[in-house]
Amino acid sequence: MDESCTVYQAADFIGRRWTALILLELYKGESMTRRYSELKKRIPGITPKMLSMRLRELEREGLVKKTVDASEFPVKSSYSLTKSGKDFIKIIKVLKNWALTWKLDNKLCKNAECGKCPADNL
Amino acid sequence: MDESCTVYQAADFIGRRWTALILLELYKGESMTRRYSELKKRIPGITPKMLSMRLRELEREGLVKKTVDASEFPVKSSYSLTKSGKDFIKIIKVLKNWALTWKLDNKLCKNAECGKCPADNL
DNA sequence: TACACTGTACAGCTTTCATCCATGGTATCT
DNA sequence: AGATACCATGGATGAAAGCTGTACAGTGTA
Numbered sequence: 146m147d148e149s150c151t152v153y154q155a156a157d158f159i160g161r162r163w164t165a166l167i168l169l170e171l172y173k174g175e176s177m178t179r180r181y182s183e184l185k186k187r188i189p190g191i192t193p194k195m196l197s198m199r200l201r202e203l204e205r206e207g208l209v210k211k212t213v214d215a216s217e218f219p220v221k222s223s224y225s226l227t228k229s230g231k232d233f234i235k236i237i238k239v240l241k242n243w244a245l246t247w248k249l250d251n252k253l254c255k256n257a258e259c260g261k262c263p264a265d266n267l
Numbered sequence: 268m269d270e271s272c273t274v275y276q277a278a279d280f281i282g283r284r285w286t287a288l289i290l291l292e293l294y295k296g297e298s299m300t301r302r303y304s305e306l307k308k309r310i311p312g313i314t315p316k317m318l319s320m321r322l323r324e325l326e327r328e329g330l331v332k333k334t335v336d337a338s339e340f341p342v343k344s345s346y347s348l349t350k351s352g353k354d355f356i357k358i359i360k361v362l363k364n365w366a367l368t369w370k371l372d373n374k375l376c377k378n379a380e381c382g383k384c385p386a387d388n389l
Numbered sequence: 390t391a392c393a394c395t396g397t398a399c400a401g402c403t404t405t406c407a408t409c410c411a412t413g414g415t416a417t418c419t
Numbered sequence: 420a421g422a423t424a425c426c427a428t429g430g431a432t433g434a435a436a437g438c439t440g441t442a443c444a445g446t447g448t449a
Contacts, residue, residue, distance in 0.1 A: 156281050165268065192407065219416090237278075240358055247329065303396075339447095344395065
């Protein structure tokens with residue numbers, strides 16, 4: 146599992162700050178799509194720069210598709226999950242499941258929506 | 268998903284260098300147990316310091332149990348997967364599965380053991 | 390004395406992330 | 420009319436975290 150290994154890359158990927166968060170936000174959007182500014186609003190604390198960077202990475206890796214609507218006046222960008230991106234969500238599900246099973250201090254998530262967590266409805 | 272979130276922590280965790288590797292090595296060991304020196308031998312490139320650090324982390328997180336055999340001559344330490352650690356392997360499986368499905372340049376892993384990869388037999 | 394096993398200590402590099410700032414046309418408030 | 424704020428980016432800088440490399444220490448057997 147050196148750096149050329151896709152499994153390693155995927156693991157590295159999911160561990161980066163904001164990545165999972167962005168994917169989950171897209172997942173929750175209508176037809177799994179969100180605009181840049183929507184994402185910014187819904188992910189508190191992320192800097193615009195980070196958001197662009199992560200989106201570019203996700204696009205490069207094929208998890209996210211970007212669409213630019215240039216017909217309108219301030220040009221608007223939309224990002225949506227590809228099939229591969231949608232499938233990636235299930236990794237997060239398994240992760241959450243593991244956490245719920247073994248991290249007992251995490252009961253909150255099981256019984257109620259903790260409200261802060263974008264993985265609530267997984 | 269701030270830093271207090273277990274899902275986030277688990278994601279962060281799996282993305283760290285060597286962590287998955289160590290877990291897989293333990294998984295492949297007899298009764299999912301390996302000695303410190305065995306791990307060092309089987310994970311090329313890892314420094315002793317990193318190995319200790321990761322093992323301590325894994326122990327703290329409850330994925331790994333350490334046993335010291337002090338009856339013998341040079342004291343021997345064994346590390347084994349706990350139930351929680353064993354269960355964590357399935358996250359790696361899902362990860363691998365995703366990679367095999369979507370990262371087409373990764374066909375090698377599907378058709379044969381790449382030999383270098385400790386996730387071969389998952 | 391030499392070796393086997395399980396580590397620790399120090400010094401430096403690399404990567405990651407945040408913070409601040411600039412863009413430039415549009416739209417809304419005063 | 421003038422000021423201010425939105426939209427989606429991208430550069431420069433620097434701090435902090437992560438990781439590497441190498442050396443070496445403790446503790447007991449032969």
